[in-house]
Amino acid sequence: MRDFPSCFGENGVQIADASSSSGASLATTTTNSTTNKIAQNLVICVYQCRLHSTSCFIITITWTKNLMGQGLCAEINDLSNQSLCKLEIKPSLFSKRRGLKTSKMGSKSINIFWDLSCAKFASSPEPIEGFYFAISINQELILLLGDMEKEVYKKMNYAISHSPNTVFISKREHIFGKKVYATTAQFCGKGQVHDILIECDSISSTSEPCLLIRIDGKMVMQVKQLQWKFRGNYTILVDGLPVEVYWDVHSWFFGKLTGNAVFLFQTCLSAEKLWGSGHQSVFSWSGSLIKDCGQSQGFGFSLVLCAWKNE
Incomplete structure (x- = not known):
């Protein structure tokens, strides 16, 4: 410059x-x-999330919106850009507004929890309140979005000893x-x-x-x-x-x-x-x-x- x-x-x-x-x-x-x-109505959020064992992950959350409704795509990558897990909820009247996805990647057990059934939105496809979206790896919470923390901890059904180590990158x-x-x-x-x-x-x-x-x-x-x-x-x-x-x-x-x-x-x-x-x-x-x-x-x-x- x-x-x-x-x-x-x-x-x-x-x-x-x-x-x-x-x-x-x-x-x-x-x-x-x-x-x-x-042009598409979308918001892409990227987070760096770290386990307390020092393992680091990049999580990309894409919020979308069209005439059929709200959509969501979440992808978990390691620092070598290898995809560990992906969740996609397409904009549809029949999409699951709440749920749990569990997957295994080597020694890693990945759980994704979400509840958008009461989410409130403004002009953006990204919700502003009344929702949660959470990811845990090996029973350690690494990402928590939304304003319903108590519901997340209850849903996970195990003790949370630390708050997520998350940095909002972009x-x-x-x-x-x-x-x-x-x-x-x-x-x-x-x-x-x-x-x-x-x-x-x-x-x-x-x-x-x-x-x-x-x-x-x-x-x-x-x-x-x-x-x-x-x-x-x-x-x-x-x-x-x-x-x-x-x-x-x-x-x-x-x-x-x-x-x-x-x-x-x-x-x-x-x-x-x-x-x-x-x-x-x-x-x-x-x-x-x-x-x-x-x-x-x-x-x-x-x-x-x-x-x-x-x-």
Whole structure:
């Protein structure tokens, strides 16, 4: 990133109680390879989960939604990317809304518990309350999602001596709108869940489009003359942590009708590590992130948003 000249610079904006940050430079990236595909309403969450015996796993949870209902896919991989277990609940009126799946992989006994029968949803296919989803390996709980912990412990029917050792690595989500796109994200550990609002509009009827990003209602980023600055990066602070924001809205202006913009919020890994390999898209990068995070103690959280325009 330091090899590219800075095209514009503005002060960073702080959320919470840390000092302000600065610096923004134009990032180069290739056009998103999925512009010709039909947008799907989905959220992909990736977790690093560790047994207290130090064994480590990467768990990918995909929440989907269509006219038939909610869907869920969960896959457990080891750090060599070998799949240990997979659960798929397709969006259907007849899908099991609660259940238990047990499988064996070598010496590992894997149990997956879920109950979505009373789950509540907002606009996202990811439930917000009234559910649980849990995974245990060799009778040790490694992942627990939802707000029904007591029901999980009762269902598992054995003592829980430790809370799950889980790190939320990344979230990838498709969001939809005409000029405004909204989602939520938790950038660190058990920190605050923040509301993220992305707006693309003209400042006046005669001016060029402008990109605004707000977190918890506070404007943290503004990019004017967006048709000229359709790719770039900018640093903000959230919960006292530096968060690098990358955007690529080229497809909104110059792509096909099915094109989408891509936004990346990254809390830890440096810009050089993310983009130093040259012309690399967010999507080609995101797959390698999972592998890198599984081998690193210093990884942060990443949020990748695919923003589709509803004309």
